[in-house]
Amino acid sequence: MIDAMDKAAGLSPDDALFKARRFRPEFVNGAEECRLSVLRPANDQGLSADLRLALAYRMAVLNADVALTEEYGSQLARLGPTGQLSALAQGKTDLDEPLATIARHVDLITLTPDKAEARHIALLAEAGLNNPRIVALSELIAFVNFQTRIATGLRLLRSA
Template sequence: MALSLDILAELAEIAAGSELQRARETRDAATRHAQGSYEALFGDQEHPFALDERFIVAAKVAKWHEANDLAAHYASFGLADPTSARLTPALEFARLLTFSPVEATPQALKTLTAAGWNKESIVTLAQLVAFVSFQSRLLAGLRLLNGKPVSASEKPVVAGIWHTTPTTQTGKPAPVQFTQQELGWETWIAAKPLAEFTAAEQAILAKFGHSDSDYFRLLGRNLPVLEQRTLTDKGIFYTLGGLPRAERELAATVTSKINGCIYCASVHARKTSQLSKDDNAVETLLAVQPGEILSAGQSARWQAEIDAAAALSVTPPALTTQHLEKLKEQDLDTLQQLDLLQSAAFFAWANRLMLTLGEPWLP
């Protein structure tokens, strides 16, 4: 099975030599490792999460995002029986992650375990659903940047709900409001002990500074996917030029508000505040209540960026050419718009892992 073709460039119909292609080449690391994540998830034929099962989950998730061409791409490889005792709970889990990850509980993971899913397969399933959520959004953004049509969603673009239970599953105090405070995070299934990684695998974790992180050692149960995901993250957020870093962090915070991910928002709101030097604007964003518009009270530039990031973050995405026109009015060129959309799309991936594999706690 050939996966080496740049699937996003193909489905977004990006022409060689176009301004959008040049922007993606400028963001070479993000482009390569988004493709590398796709190849890591769908190229391993030996994984206990069978390849035909992976394709049917991916096709369903893409369809739920109204990314019909992407869904057809995954379906073209051949699909497993969706009604099997093993796949039924996996597709229920995929639907939960797609539409309402904030409603996930440890019971969903227990249901998978009871259906024969081991820890490695559960992590790969979560990564796959979260990745296709990212991929579908990025495809929509690329097509709009390329002047191509996308499905028009009428999903309301407003702040989502979040957890308000004051304790975690293990009895630790839990945050019940969005905050810039540093938080802890605990897993609902066991992280892989560092001693169980080979020396080469430990070196990969160490390279990214994640040897002591339960979150990364949990995701390390599929290390090739984790490595490509981490490199995609760095390619989107830590590259020079284009959109100021503070505004990329702003997009991550907005997506986290849409999805109700208090932990991710705490990290990236703090970075937005530090880099923008506008703590009041960040606090205004964090204070937005469920069902309210996220851009209220912000500067014209931040309003345009927040509205675009939020529209890309709902399911199915509601981003339109009008959002991009507003960005252009604020002098965002193609590269800067790409940076914004990639930042928001990536946190569709990140939030879905943080919300469904564990939960934050207050130190």
């Protein structure tokens, strides 16, 4: 079965790299389970599916990942996001709160994670995010950035 990571990397079942990934099925399954848990959790903690996809799209664009940008963009389009969420996805920061603070935080962690400090978490709380929402947002940011890096690495290996 092709998972989201295979799809993002352009792998098919006849590729040697696809088969090599299956030597460690716990990594393949774990990444897919993590993807589902951050994009479609049983309890969204107040971060709706369209918000999660708008943020995933934004991070894919920031990471210049064309495949993931297309994938997250099509998923988001199927949900018919609001104007604010569309603007968020497109990289805007002049948004209503808490979206403006969330956008700045996502950009910071995606582009310059070494500059992140405790005060940035405090800004999320000041914008109205409670601890479970901050954790859920952090999990989403971590996964999408992980996914873009793994997909890029797989593409590089595939082209070698």
